[in-house]
Amino acid sequence: MGVPKFRPEIQALNPYQVGRPIDEVARDIGLGSASIVKLTANESPDGPFPGVAEAVAAAVSGVNRYPDNDLWELSHALAGEIGVSREAVLFGAGSVGLIAEIMSAAAGPGTNVVYGWPSFVMYRFAATWSGAAHVEVPLDDAHELDLDALASAIDDATRVVIVCNPNNPTGTIKSGDEIEDFVAAVPEDVLVVVDEAYHEFVRDERYRSAVPVAAARPNVVVLRTFSKIYSLAGLRIGYAVGQPPTLAEIRKAQEPLTVTTVSQAAAHASLGQPEELERRVMANEAARHHLQGALIEREVEFVESHTNFIYFKMPGGDSAGLSDAFTARGVILRPMGGGWLRVTVGSEADNRQFVASLDAILSDSRA
Ligand SMILES: Cc1ncc(COP(=O)(O)O)c(C=O)c1O
Structure with missing residues (x-):
């Protein structure tokens, strides 16, 4: 058999x-x-944040219907909070879901994906699922991303380079200036994904989010999640910020309806509580x-x-x-x-x- x-x-x-x-x-x-x-x-x-349990309980009564695939209310609220347009935000089933969708949209057989190592292990999985090769660039002696080495590892087959900032598992950061210099050194046809899953925790003044960089450049996307500081890991919701045409391409590789009605309500109720x-x-x-x-x-x-x-x-x-x-x-x-x-x-x-x-x-x- x-x-x-x-x-x-x-x-x-x-x-x-x-x-x-x-x-x-x-x-x-x-x-x-x-x-x-x-x-x-x-x-x-x-x-979860105050008010989330109640919002989840209320949302449950509507789960006989499919979720809102445009995440209308949540994306308005989030876009306002982070200072971008609604079209500059794309939600996914956790940032892991978005990482896989980005690879499937941009990478694939015959291409490669570059990232630091050790870093978040899902980068390796997502590259492999897409059929792309992965290039893992060792961290430097201070356990920080080696941005020069990352830039040098990019070749003609590279479609995506991922910068985990702060880096998991080392907890180190690169400064806003360093990230901007790095992005400027990457060819414009390579997508730079800045994974900011731990962004909210950082209080070092050298650090800056790359959201304004993603708003200004078509080849930069920032990933954020509700799983960490917002305590919603069990509901699987994260988002990407980037220019609308870039996000539109990623969306074509997205399974529809993965962000549930309950997750949308929970994330929405978490916002606006500085x-x-x-x-x-x-x-x-x-x-x-x-x-x-x-x-x-x-x-x-x-x-x-x-x-x-x-x-x-x-x-x-x-x-x-x-x-x-x-x-x-x-x-x-x-x-x-x-x-x-x-x-x-x-x-x-x-x-x-x-x-x-x-x-x-x-x-x-x-x-
Ligand atoms: C760097 C990094 N990115 C993304 C994620 C995944 O987040 P999510 O729960 O949104 O899929 C994690 C989770 O540990 C992480 O460490």
Whole structure:
């Protein structure tokens, strides 16, 4: 009997790991799920913004109808908030959905996609799904994107270059000036995607969003998400900002109706709350400083972060083994290779449990 044929490059992929579910880890280590903390996915420790639960409940009564495919109300509200026209915004089922759609619209067999590494692993998946090759350009010694090397890696086959700013998993930023210089160095027929999933967390004055650059140039698109500071990861909604003709091409590669009625209502209800946004940004910053302080006290190497996660390195060099050691203590982290791990800034209790397990693992390794 024959078996169905699949594309070999797809067969070679390992499915995306979102981090082990809390219940599975709880069963494995014999603890109740309440004593497990999941700090793998850079999710918010807080619930949605005030008013979102009510907006979601109200939206549910309309789900016998398909969603508004033009996202009329939400796109008006968002465009007003970020200072662009409604036509300069395109929503998707999370920014991951948009990344895949951008690749499918612009890249494909015989082309390549360039991005820094390590960076967000979905870039590799999305390039592969589209049939394009990927060119992964190592970060520099400071764990920052090497923009000169990225520009040099672009060749005649390059269709898309992705700049993750701030960069996941290292939490580093490039300045507004550096991004603008980089964009000016990229050929005009190559699409530059600036992934600003963690934009709201950044408080460094050298940093600037690339939204004005995307408004001014047809070959620049900025990606943002409601999954991080807005606490809507479970509803899958993100957006792209760019010139309307560029977004119109991407939209042709978009599956229709992926942004649900409920997600649209939730995102809309989250907008227009600058004080709540500021409060959450400040709380994250305080918690991140606290965690970084704990790493300094324990002489653990880490990269200064501008986001809601920290990239750190433990003695021993075995990221998977270290991640298992944290998991055995009820803390689920993301192993990154070479002894590096990434921890998401959690609630106060989550962070306490992380530091306690760090102490236990360090004292084992230093014993
Ligand atoms: C750099 C980066 N971009 C995009 C995303 C995905 O966001 P979304 O939930 O909107 O698909 C993430 C999620 O971790 C991320 O780290």
